Amino acid sequence: MNVEPQSLENLISEFASLPGIGLKTARRLAYHMLSRKKGDVERFADSLMQAAEKVHPCPRCHAFTDEDICPTCRAREGAKSICVVEKNSDILPFERSSVHKGLYFVLGGVISPLDGIGPEALHLPQLVERIKAENIEELVLALGSSPEADSTALMIDRMLAGVNVKRTRLARGIPMGSDLEFIDEVTMLRAFEGRVSL
Amino acid sequence: MNVEPQSLENLISEFASLPGIGLKTARRLAYHMLSRKKGDVERFADSLMQAAEKVHPCPRCHAFTDEDICPTCRAREGAKSICVVEKNSDILPFERSSVHKGLYFVLGGVISPLDGIGPEALHLPQLVERIKAENIEELVLALGSSPEADSTALMIDRMLAGVNVKRTRLARGIPMGSDLEFIDEVTMLRAFEGRVSL
Numbered sequence: 001m002n003v004e005p006q007s008l009e010n011l012i013s014e015f016a017s018l019p020g021i022g023l024k025t026a027r028r029l030a031y032h033m034l035s036r037k038k039g040d041v042e043r044f045a046d047s048l049m050q051a052a053e054k055v056h057p058c059p060r061c062h063a064f065t066d067e068d069i070c071p072t073c074r075a076r077e078g079a080k081s082i083c084v085v086e087k088n089s090d091i092l093p094f095e096r097s098s099v100h101k102g103l104y105f106v107l108g109g110v111i112s113p114l115d116g117i118g119p120e121a122l123h124l125p126q127l128v129e130r131i132k133a134e135n136i137e138e139l140v141l142a143l144g145s146s147p148e149a150d151s152t153a154l155m156i157d158r159m160l161a162g163v164n165v166k167r168t169r170l171a172r173g174i175p176m177g178s179d180l181e182f183i184d185e186v187t188m189l190r191a192f193e194g195r196v197s198l
Numbered sequence: 199m200n201v202e203p204q205s206l207e208n209l210i211s212e213f214a215s216l217p218g219i220g221l222k223t224a225r226r227l228a229y230h231m232l233s234r235k236k237g238d239v240e241r242f243a244d245s246l247m248q249a250a251e252k253v254h255p256c257p258r259c260h261a262f263t264d265e266d267i268c269p270t271c272r273a274r275e276g277a278k279s280i281c282v283v284e285k286n287s288d289i290l291p292f293e294r295s296s297v298h299k300g301l302y303f304v305l306g307g308v309i310s311p312l313d314g315i316g317p318e319a320l321h322l323p324q325l326v327e328r329i330k331a332e333n334i335e336e337l338v339l340a341l342g343s344s345p346e347a348d349s350t351a352l353m354i355d356r357m358l359a360g361v362n363v364k365r366t367r368l369a370r371g372i373p374m375g376s377d378l379e380f381i382d383e384v385t386m387l388r389a390f391e392g393r394v395s396l
Contacts, residue, residue, distance in 0.1 A: 001269060001270060001273065001293055002269070002293075003261065003268070003269065003270055003289050003290065003293050003302075004290075005252065005253050005262060005263055005264035006264065007245070007248045007249045007251075007252045007253055007264055008249055008253055008262060008264075010245045010248065010249070011245045011246060011248075011249040014241065014242045014245045014246075018227050018230060018231075019226065019227070019230055020223065020226070021227075025218065027287065028217065028218070028287070029216050029217070029219075030249070031262075031285075031286055031287045032216060032217055033216075033246065033249065033250070034249060034250070034253055034262055034286075035286075038250050038251075041246055041247070041249075041250035042247065042250070043212070044212045044246055045243040045244075045246040045247050046243075047205070047208045047209045047212045048209060048212075048231065048239055048242055048243040048246075049239070049240065049243050050205045050208065050209075051205045051206055051208070051209040051228070051231065051232060051239075052231070052232070052236050052239035052240070053236075054203065054205045055203050055205055055206055055232055063201065064203060064206060064229075064232060065203055066203035066204065066205055066206075067203070070201070071199060071200070071201065072199060072201055075199065087229075088229055088232075089225065089226070089229045091201050092201065092202075092225075095199055095200075095201050104201075
């Protein structure tokens with residue numbers, strides 16, 4: 001006998017639609033929600049709606065914001081370096097380590113023909129336009145290390161032919177605290193190729 | 199600089215309030231929600247509200263239901279055995295294996311003085327009343343194997359003193375498919391104590 005009411009089943013499948021949440025976890029979360037006070041559930045539902053309504057991409061850098069222009073673009077107007085990331089959440093580690101004092105630009109993905117993501121699906125023309133319009137001096141590419149990221153970097157490099165902007169990418173090598181024994185081949189290859197003099 | 203809008207932060211902390219969801223996963227889920235279509239987010243929020251509004255405990259067995267009486271209590275009215283579980287989701291494995299054809303009763307927890315859960319917080323009087331009123335012949339206790347579950351079982355046994363009902367509990371022993379090498383001491387102790395003749 002199916003002992004779960006329809007509305008509970010619906011909630012389970014909504015949770016199960018989230019990335020990394022399997023059916024068992026979804027069921028646990030849904031049962032948990034029902035054991036909460038109704039006010040708690042309302043607050044959860046409301047924060048979902050609020051976030052969906054208020055948060056939108058910044059028109060300048062495409063990062064999530066609930067203002068006209070995102071705080072970074074506003075506070076750092078006139079900065080001469082721009083860090084290009086694939087997705088919104090990639091900005092956080094930069095700000096956490098306070099390593100980059102300049103602007104950001106969220107591409108919204110990397111070129112991936114197999115997934116049907118061509119150059120036109122990303123914000124590449126806007127990036128080039130911004131670099132020209134704001135006289136950006138350095139472009140730091142921080143796109144991960146997949147083949148797709150590499151070809152996206154190449155595409156950006158080509159689109160900027162003739163534009164006077166220094167182009168860099170994040171260093172690749174051994175991460176802090178890791179045991180050399182467990183480093184994969186590609187990381188080791190890149191760390192060795194990129195070795196620097198003492 | 200804090201690059202996350204307030205409404206996004208709120209959504210992250212709502213997700214992080216769920217059991218087993220840490221801050222990193224909560225952030226991933228919140229960013230994922232924002233990358234979805236607005237209609238999808240609305241449907242999620244709506245299913246939360248629907249579940250919270252429609253689902254309530256069955257007045258007879260305290261299982262979650264969206265009807266006056268839950269389907270199990272309705273379909274199996276007059277059944278003479280009742281299976282007592284700690285929480286709602288514990289009913290599922292019984293129904294999945296179709297092993298129990300009788301009624302259920304959700305206690306809503308086990309007695310745990312350290313967490314401030316005394317006998318009065320559970321539905322013990324209603325359980326005793328139902329067993330008497332419906333002339334239940336067998337009570338199957340399925341309360342897990344913690345010391346709290348054991349003392350709850352003892353309490354139920356005492357409250358039923360003088361009531362003519364057979365009381366059983368689930369067998370304890372080696373689960374299917376497990377390697378004896380990795381069985382913990384308590385399970386082994388119980389499996390050995392409960393050995394049966396071939």
